[in-house]
Amino acid sequence: MQAELKQLVVSNPQVMMGKPVIAGTRITVELILEKLAAGETPEQIIAAHPRLNRESIQAALAFAAVALRADVIYPVVEKAS
Structure with a gap:
């Protein structure tokens, strides 16, 4: 993620329960x-x-892309046919 964009997303436990915000x-x-x-x-x-x-x-969007690169498994529920 570009340095400029990286500085635009911050996380602070005092703001929105620590969720990443602009x-x-x-x-x-x-x-x-x-x-x-x-x-x-x-x-x-x-x-x-x-x-x-x-x-x-x-x-x-860039933050989300980087976050999804983590080694985490995200279960996907398949639709019933």
Whole structure:
């Protein structure tokens, strides 16, 4: 993850129970990912949260990509046919 983007995501036990947030906000990486997964565009997210910008959304995505590289097994429930 680029150094500039890495500095945009922080975690502090005093803020949002330690969840990763965009620096200087209480906007979690989780919220940004949920909104993108629901089909919202970056422009819609920025309009709803003016303290964000495209770079902060990119930082959230980069953080998630790095976090998923960890050696953790994520069980996936298959849909019943």
